[in-house]
Amino acid sequence: MKLKVLGASGSKLPGFGLTSFLLDKNILIDTGAAASMLGFDEQLRLDAVLLSHIHIDHSLGLLLMADNLVGSLNKSIQIMSIPEVLDGLREHLFNNQVWPDFTSIPNGKDAIFKLKPMAEGKPVRMGKYTIRAIRVSHSVPTVGFIISDGKSSLLYTADTRATEKIWKEAKKIRGLKGVLIETSFPNRLHGLADLSGHLTPHALLQEINKSGLKVPFYVFHIKAMFVEEVQKEIARLKNSQIRLAMEGATYNF
Ligand SMILES: [Zn+2]
Ligand SMILES: [Zn+2]
Numbered sequence: 001m002k003l004k005v006l007g008a009s010g011s012k013l014p015g016f017g018l019t020s021f022l023l024d025k026n027i028l029i030d031t032g033a034a035a036s037m038l039g040f041d042e043q044l045r046l047d048a049v050l051l052s053h054i055h056i057d058h059s060l061g062l063l064l065m066a067d068n069l070v071g072s073l074n075k076s077i078q079i080m081s082i083p084e085v086l087d088g089l090r091e092h093l094f095n096n097q098v099w100p101d102f103t104s105i106p107n108g109k110d111a112i113f114k115l116k117p118m119a120e121g122k123p124v125r126m127g128k129y130t131i132r133a134i135r136v137s138h139s140v141p142t143v144g145f146i147i148s149d150g151k152s153s154l155l156y157t158a159d160t161r162a163t164e165k166i167w168k169e170a171k172k173i174r175g176l177k178g179v180l181i182e183t184s185f186p187n188r189l190h191g192l193a194d195l196s197g198h199l200t201p202h203a204l205l206q207e208i209n210k211s212g213l214k215v216p217f218y219v220f221h222i223k224a225m226f227v228e229e230v231q232k233e234i235a236r237l238k239n240s241q242i243r244l245a246m247e248g249a250t251y252n253f
Contacts, residue, residue: 001129001149001253007033008245010057010159010184010198010221017247018057019221021156021180027126029145029156031061033247035068043068048078048116048126050133052158053142054088063093066102066112076114079103080124082133084141086115118143121169134169136160138197146173152253156180159221161197167211177253179213180245182221186229201233208241218245 002024007017018032026047028034043065052058094101102112118124118133133143137160144157144166153176160182184198193200208217219242222230234242
């Protein structure tokens with residue numbers, strides 16, 4: 001599987017893209033930078049979006065892409081997540097106030113977006129992939145995803161503070177090739193990180209040790225204001241499993 005990093009940042013400043021990854025050509029994992037990084041033709045090619053939670057830095061691309069695609073898209077794009085996330089999306093974003101309800105435009109049958117509820121932990125098929133949503137620990141209902149093509153698997157933590165369930169699941173995955181893991185704040189802001197449901201480099205190392213996994217961990221979601229400080233703290237960990245998810249890069253798993 002080919003994964004392109006469209007945005008790996010946890011906040012927006014010039015030169016930093018909000019969290020979004022493109023799997024092959026047609027599946028998005030979160031959408032922060034998607035509308036600014038994918039051309040119109042690339043947006044038309046999308047079949048599905050795995051949405052971890054409704055925070056704007058992950059959902060923004062849905063709103064902006066819907067506006068681009070209406071009138072041109074001749075299929076529906078599936079938004080996949082647990083029911084709480086999908087309910088929140090309709091209630092708080094596609095509520096005809098913040099933004100039009102693109103889950104019923106132009107009509108319910110041919111809407112730009114169709115909501116596809118996932119039962120937590122249950123595999124759902126999308127193209128050649130089997131995808132599972134596993135709840136993590138953030139400030140709002142949030143899931144990470146385990147994505148497998150039968151040979152290789154990839155784990156995406158989404159936004160989380162210290163968490164348990166996804167690491168238990170990870171131990172059972174066959175062919176796990178890599179983990180995309182968030183780290184947002186420097187160590188000195190650990191109180192803020194925990195309050196807002198995020199990791200620091202110190203907490204990142206604890207999660208890696210807890211997981212017992214020996215695969216590469218690609219860090220994303222560093223807050224742009226603290227990027228140098230967090231990168232220095234990560235370098236000081238001297239852990240050869242840790243890499244930075246680089247915006248614009250494509251990784252093969
Ligand atoms: Zn976020
Ligand atoms: Zn968040």
